[in-house]
Amino acid sequence: MAKTALVTGATDGVGRVVARTLGKDGWRVLVHGRDRERGETLVKDRLDLLINNAGIGTAGNGRQTSADGHELRFAVNYLAGFLLTYELLPLVKAAAPSRIVNVSSAGQQAIDFSDVMLTKGYSGVAAYCQSKLAQILFTVDLAEELKGSGVIVNALHPSTYMNTTMVRRAGVSPMSKVETGAEAILQLAVSPKVEGKSGLYFNVMNEARANPQAYDVAARRKLKALSLELTGAKA
Numbered sequence: 310m311a312k313t314a315l316v317t318g319a320t321d322g323v324g325r326v327v328a329r330t331l332g333k334d335g336w337r338v339l340v341h342g343r344d345r346e347r348g349e350t351l352v353k354d355r356l357d358l359l360i361n362n363a364g365i366g367t368a369g370n371g372r373q374t375s376a377d378g379h380e381l382r383f384a385v386n387y388l389a390g391f392l393l394t395y396e397l398l399p400l401v402k403a404a405a406p407s408r409i410v411n412v413s414s415a416g417q418q419a420i421d422f423s424d425v426m427l428t429k430g431y432s433g434v435a436a437y438c439q440s441k442l443a444q445i446l447f448t449v450d451l452a453e454e455l456k457g458s459g460v461i462v463n464a465l466h467p468s469t470y471m472n473t474t475m476v477r478r479a480g481v482s483p484m485s486k487v488e489t490g491a492e493a494i495l496q497l498a499v500s501p502k503v504e505g506k507s508g509l510y511f512n513v514m515n516e517a518r519a520n521p522q523a524y525d526v527a528a529r530r531k532l533k534a535l536s537l538e539l540t541g542a543k544a
């Protein structure tokens with residue numbers, strides 16, 4: 310039977326290339342757009358690979374909030390993947406050996422726990438970088454939790470300024486191709502080189518150190534408690 314992958318944000322950019330490549334390689338790929346039906350099909354299946362890729366970049370007209378009232382980049386780039394992962398974890402565990410990939414970024418900023426929702430001195434760059442580091446804290450934490458389960462979880466910076474919608478919207482001249490980022494994501498998703506490795510951060514193809522807050526146990530604990538409270542996820 311074909312293996313099954315869910316790629317969030319598969320309707321554009323690097324997620325689209327990753328979904329297409331997995332499809333060509335014989336995977337059954339559940340592409341996530343903003344479509345409820347696909348999600349509902351998913352819960353009946355086993356799941357070998359979850360790629361939390363959907364995200365919003367730095368550009369925008371000031372601070373925005375999600376329908377739940379959370380700062381929008383924190384909600385879409387981090388909290389959504391956090392909740393989705395816990396909702397799907399029983400399926401991912403049932404399919405072990407299986408993998409989770411969190412598509413983060415080299416743009417990282419320590420979370421200020423006194424103002425996580427960035428109500429003061431908002432900037433799109435700060436919001437983006439905070440949400441991207443939150444994904445890495447989550448990755449390190451989840452890897453601990455999943456020890457011995459056969460599920461590995463890793464995070465990465467896929468590539469710098471790929472030619473995608475979010476980069477063009479930020480008014481930045483693209484510096485790399487989506488194929489470069491897709492290759493890096495696919496390494497964490499399927500390569501035997503990553504077997505048994507978990508809780509790591511990769512800068513494109515190589516293991517790297519993330520912002521120091523990722524290795525601060527107390528910060529990770531705080532973020533997890535806050536995320537459970539904000540999403541209602543059952544960890």
Ligand SMILES: NC(=O)c1ccc[n+]([C@@H]2O[C@H](COP(=O)([O-])OP(=O)(O)OC[C@H]3O[C@@H](n4cnc5c(N)ncnc54)[C@H](OP(=O)(O)O)[C@@H]3O)[C@@H](O)[C@H]2O)c1
Binds near residue numbers: 475
């Ligand atoms: N581009 C880079 O150089 C770069 C560098 C570092 C990290 N990354 C990371 O790579 C990932 C993919 O980015 P990309 O460059 O491929 O961006 P992109 O081309 O702008 O694609 C973003 C994807 O996320 C989806 N998305 C955006 N907002 C959403 C929302 N509110 N709810 C659900 N889905 C939403 C989009 O859906 P629609 O098609 O419906 O808009 C699209 O499929 C992101 O996590 C980004 O932070 C990118």
